[in-house]
Amino acid sequence: MKTRGFELVTAYEKTGIDLPVRSTAHAAGYDFIAAETVSLNPGEIKLIPTGIKAYMQAGEVLYLYDRSSNPRKKGLVLINSVGVIDGDYYGNPDNEGHIFAQMKNITDQVVEVAKGERIVQGVFAPFLLADADSAEGTRIGGFGSTGA
Numbered sequence: 001m002k003t004r005g006f007e008l009v010t011a012y013e014k015t016g017i018d019l020p021v022r023s024t025a026h027a028a029g030y031d032f033i034a035a036e037t038v039s040l041n042p043g044e045i046k047l048i049p050t051g052i053k054a055y056m057q058a059g060e061v062l063y064l065y066d067r068s069s070n071p072r073k074k075g076l077v078l079i080n081s082v083g084v085i086d087g088d089y090y091g092n093p094d095n096e097g098h099i100f101a102q103m104k105n106i107t108d109q110v111v112e113v114a115k116g117e118r119i120v121q122g123v124f125a126p127f128l129l130a131d132a133d134s135a136e137g138t139r140i141g142g143f144g145s146t147g148a
């Protein structure tokens with residue numbers, strides 16, 4: 001039975017990327033790796049493909065957090081602070097649910113992220129609904145698709 005987990009996006013199936021794993025028994029975060037080598041100019045923001053999509057139960061979310069070593073060791077930050085990966089992002093007809101890490105180069109030099117390098121971490125969590133919540137429908141697009 002599938003409860004929650006990760007799969008490769010179709011276009012990355014043959015690239016030999018590993019699914020996210022936790023590095024120890026008590027770690028909360030599943031480490032995501034860069035699916036491609038990406039070069040960022042000073043100050044530049046880029047979406048780094050992970051090649052991964054995540055499925056989960058209703059009432060669950062996957063939070064994408066920066067690795068705390070990124071700013072000091074890589075000169076990169078997850079510029080949207082925390083990525084909120086919605087359950088209905090999985091399988092959307094636009095991009096299948098491909099998860100991207102939005103990184104900014106905070107140095108004055110070019111920074112390269114190598115394919116296979118750990119870049120961000122994902123933590124599954126339950127979330128709560130407000131009274132009289134009436135949201136309905138399912139996401140049909142990728143990033144920035146629900147209007148301004």
Ligand SMILES: O=c1ccn([C@H]2C[C@H](O)[C@@H](COP(=O)(O)OP(=O)(O)OP(=O)(O)O)O2)c(=O)[nH]1
Nearest residue numbers: 083084085086089099100142143144145146147
């Ligand atoms: O760091 C992130 C943040 C989001 N997403 C994907 C999953 C999420 O379900 C979708 C939409 O994210 P969000 O709602 O934060 O972005 P938005 O700017 O509001 O876009 P939309 O109008 O598509 O909701 O984009 C990522 O891949 N990485």
Ligand SMILES: [Mg+2]
Nearest residue numbers: 144145146147
């Ligand atoms: Mg949104």
